[in-house]
Amino acid sequence: MRLLLVEDSPRLIELVSETMHEAGWRLDAVSTLRDAEAAIASREHDLVLLDLGLPDGDGLGLLKWLRQEHAGLPVLIITARGSVDERIEGLDAGADDYLVKPFHHRELLSRCRAMLRRNPQAIQPVLEAGSLRYDPATADLTCGGEVVPLPPRERSLMEILMREVGRVVPKRRLETALSEYGQELSSNALELAVSRVRKKLQSLKTGVQIETVRGIGYLLRTNS
Amino acid sequence: MRLLLVEDSPRLIELVSETMHEAGWRLDAVSTLRDAEAAIASREHDLVLLDLGLPDGDGLGLLKWLRQEHAGLPVLIITARGSVDERIEGLDAGADDYLVKPFHHRELLSRCRAMLRRNPQAIQPVLEAGSLRYDPATADLTCGGEVVPLPPRERSLMEILMREVGRVVPKRRLETALSEYGQELSSNALELAVSRVRKKLQSLKTGVQIETVRGIGYLLRTNS
DNA sequence: GCCCGGCTGTCGAAATCCTGTCGGGAAAAG
DNA sequence: CTTTTCCCGACAGGATTTCGACAGCCGGGC
Numbered sequence: 001m002r003l004l005l006v007e008d009s010p011r012l013i014e015l016v017s018e019t020m021h022e023a024g025w026r027l028d029a030v031s032t033l034r035d036a037e038a039a040i041a042s043r044e045h046d047l048v049l050l051d052l053g054l055p056d057g058d059g060l061g062l063l064k065w066l067r068q069e070h071a072g073l074p075v076l077i078i079t080a081r082g083s084v085d086e087r088i089e090g091l092d093a094g095a096d097d098y099l100v101k102p103f104h105h106r107e108l109l110s111r112c113r114a115m116l117r118r119n120p121q122a123i124q125p126v127l128e129a130g131s132l133r134y135d136p137a138t139a140d141l142t143c144g145g146e147v148v149p150l151p152p153r154e155r156s157l158m159e160i161l162m163r164e165v166g167r168v169v170p171k172r173r174l175e176t177a178l179s180e181y182g183q184e185l186s187s188n189a190l191e192l193a194v195s196r197v198r199k200k201l202q203s204l205k206t207g208v209q210i211e212t213v214r215g216i217g218y219l220l221r222t223n224s
Numbered sequence: 225m226r227l228l229l230v231e232d233s234p235r236l237i238e239l240v241s242e243t244m245h246e247a248g249w250r251l252d253a254v255s256t257l258r259d260a261e262a263a264i265a266s267r268e269h270d271l272v273l274l275d276l277g278l279p280d281g282d283g284l285g286l287l288k289w290l291r292q293e294h295a296g297l298p299v300l301i302i303t304a305r306g307s308v309d310e311r312i313e314g315l316d317a318g319a320d321d322y323l324v325k326p327f328h329h330r331e332l333l334s335r336c337r338a339m340l341r342r343n344p345q346a347i348q349p350v351l352e353a354g355s356l357r358y359d360p361a362t363a364d365l366t367c368g369g370e371v372v373p374l375p376p377r378e379r380s381l382m383e384i385l386m387r388e389v390g391r392v393v394p395k396r397r398l399e400t401a402l403s404e405y406g407q408e409l410s411s412n413a414l415e416l417a418v419s420r421v422r423k424k425l426q427s428l429k430t431g432v433q434i435e436t437v438r439g440i441g442y443l444l445r446t447n448s
Numbered sequence: 449g450c451c452c453g454g455c456t457g458t459c460g461a462a463a464t465c466c467t468g469t470c471g472g473g474a475a476a477a478g
Numbered sequence: 479c480t481t482t483t484c485c486c487g488a489c490a491g492g493a494t495t496t497c498g499a500c501a502g503c504c505g506g507g508c
Contacts, residue, residue, distance in 0.1 A: 038328030043338075099335065151455050168363040170248025186457060188495085193456090195497055213363050214465070214494070215376030221362075375466055410468060412484085417467090419486050438476065438483070 001124070001136045003112070005029040006036040006062070007078070008054055012101075016049065019105040023112075024139025024155060029179065032056045040070060046124075047112060052079040053092070060093050067094035067156040074115045078103070113137070127162040130207030130222045143204045153178060153189070154197045161210065161220035170217040194218060199212050225340070228269040229253040230260040230286070231302070232278055234421040236325075240273065243329040247336075256280045259413050264294060266397065271336060276314070291318035296359030298339045302327070351386040354446045358386050367428045377402055377413070378421045385434065385444035394441040418442060 001024075005016050005040040008031040008139075020027040028045070030036050033056050040048065047198060048066070052059040063075060077090045090098050097111050116137055127134040132148075134141045141148045141158055156178050160169060171190060178193070179185045198210050211219045225248070229240050232255040232412045244251040254260050264272065266294070272290070276283040287299060298321075301314045306324035314322050321335050335346050351358040356372075358365045363408060365382055380402055384393060395414060402408045402417065422434050435443045 038331060041328060041334075042330030043334045044330065089374050153456075172246050173248045176246050189457070191495065192497085195495090196456095199497090212495070216363060219362060377467075413468070415484060416486085419484090420467095423486085434476095439480070 001025045001116075001139065002045050002064075002157060003027045003047045003049060004036070004039050004058065005049045005051075006033070007031065007049070007055065009051075012078075013050075015105060016108065019109055020112075021152060023109055024152065026152075026156060026180070033059070036062055037065070040066060040073070043070070045073070047115060048073060048075045049108075049112075050075055050077050050095070051097040052077060052081060060090070063090075063093045063095060066144050074113060076108075078108075127159070127165075129162050129165045129220055132162065132206050132208050134159060143206050148200065148204065150197070150200070153193050154200075157190075157193050157197055158220075161218065165220050167220065168213045168217050168219045172217075174217060225249045225271075225273045226269050227251045227273060227336070228260070228263050229273045230257070230278065230283065231255065231273070231275040233275075236275075236302075239329060240332065243333055244336075247333055249336075251397075257286050260286055261289070264290060264297070267294070268397075268401070269297070271298045271339060272297060273332075273336075274299055274301050274319070276301060276305060284314070287314075287317045287319060300332075300335060300339060302332075351383070351389075353386050353389045353444060356386065356430050356432050358383055367430050370428075372424060372428065374421070374424070377417050378424075379388070379418050381414075381421055385442065389444050389446065392437045392441050392443045396441075398441060 003020055003025055005013060005027055007013050007029060013029045017027050019028065028039060030039050031054070033054055036048075036050075040047065041184055050059050050063065059077070061078075063077075066073065066075060070157065075095045075145070077095045077098045078101060079086075079090070079098075080101045081087075081090075087098050087100075096115050099108060099111060124136040127136070131144050132141065133143075139155060141150055141155065141186075157174065160177050162173060175185050175190050178190060194210055201208060201210065207223050209223065211221050213219055227244055227249055229237060229251055231240070232251060232303060237253045238253075241251050241253065252263060254263050255278070257278055260272075263269065266333055274283050274287065283301070283303075287301075290297065299319045300321045300323060301319040302323050302325060303310075303314070304315075304325045305311075311322050311324075315338075320339055323332060323335060330356050351360070355368050356365065357367075359385065363379060365374055365379065381398065383400055384398060399414050400410050402414060418436075425432060425434065431447050433445055433447065435445050437443055
């Protein structure tokens with residue numbers, strides 16, 4: 001589950017980033033409409049959090065474009081413009097929800113959840129492999145009903161591998177997917193994560209293991 | 225997964241190459257229509273990225289030829305010609321998608337993914353020869369159910385040979401296919417790989433062997 | 449503030465695995 | 479018969495991968 005935040009205040013970016021991280025979601029932040037458009041075009045995100053007051057223009061224009069080009073993508077407007085007229089304008093432009101600053105981060109979170117719940121396009125089915133299940137919406141990995149707590153990085157890794165069960169995922173792809181927008185991963189961060197996840201998978205009996213495909217990548221395989 | 229980029233700007237070639245590498249795909253770049261035609265004729269690629277403005281002519285001509293000769297091959301046009309009419313012209317000529325420069329590399333990536341996803345031809349089926357099977361998804365080579373572990377180079381070799389069972393594959397082609405982006409292979413690396421694979425094929429009873437065609441290349445033949 | 453615990457990175461060692469070099473020899477071509 | 483091409487055993491260097499130990503960071507609780 002990957003969200004896009006369009007916002008130019010570093011403080012707010014930090015706050016939201018924090019919040020989403022806590023929920024087990026990944027957040028990319030951009031500060032301009034131009035970057036936002038590019039990021040959305042990449043179709044990697046499941047939800048957009050849009051601030052209206054941006055340095056290079058008004059977010060409503062982006063929203064209209066977005067409604068034409070990416071109709072199904074849920075958008076939540078975050079803004080200081082709190083009057084009724086302004087709300088109506090935002091929602092009429094195609095936003096799915098509207099949140100006025102300042103807001104409580106827990107409200108943001110639950111609004112996001114609600115949007116993802118009601119938007120069937122964005123709901124990714126629960127992923128399964130062996131006795132493992134991963135729910136992208138709640139970011140819970142469970143093994144036979146019991147939650148397996150995983151730190152963010154390891155969780156992302158599992159999410160990708162489970163989405164491609166039985167198929168090799170190239171290292172390069174895993175690396176870019178695990179890194180937050182832009183940052184490079186350190187040399188062996190991926191291998192570390194794999195190693196750590198492996199150990200956890202082993203201690204539970206998951207019926208699943210991560211195999212190495214030398215020179216290419218990794219592959220989640222169900223013991224059969 | 226191997227892509228062909230037809231483009232004459234070195235900068236753009238570099239950018240795209242980077243991007244595709246990140247996705248774990250292989251990219252070959254050519255700068256002229258002539259080279260493009262030759263590359264496509266070799267049928268090594270799963271997707272073509274085509275710039276329209278090339279030094280030796282217009283890409284649309286190539287596209288039309290391509291649609292006749294290689295109907296299933298997905299083509300994405302990359303160009304600065306962004307007007308509606310131009311887009312329509314490109315798509316009508318048989319392009320599967322159309323991307324206007326400048327573009328964000330992540331958008332390119334996801335458009336490629338989308339094309340490959342919807343193009344069933346590019347989803348590589350399991351390859352078979354004799355009692356051998358090679359599954360590109362898991363990178364497993366199996367012989368009668370048992371996995372035959374192969375190092376990367378030998379695996380690539382087998383993959384190519386199996387894709388062309390019964391046909392001679394020129395050494396040159398094998399060499400470029402086995403070499404990582406740019407690097408030359410050492411003098412007899414290919415022969416080494418062939419030799420090593422041969423030994424493995426022999427010890428199993430695969431009903432398959434690699435034959436030498438002197439001065440040309442190799443050929444995988446099923447004993448019959 | 450201060451400590452604690454969880455997460456992630458660095459370092460480094462070790463194991464494993466891959467692939468090249470070398471070189472003699474076989475086979476085919478001319 | 480000579481030349482070219484190819485084959486392949488043995489071996490070594492090097493690349494890749496794994497993982498333990500440990501350190502820094504950061505947020506939360508006291």
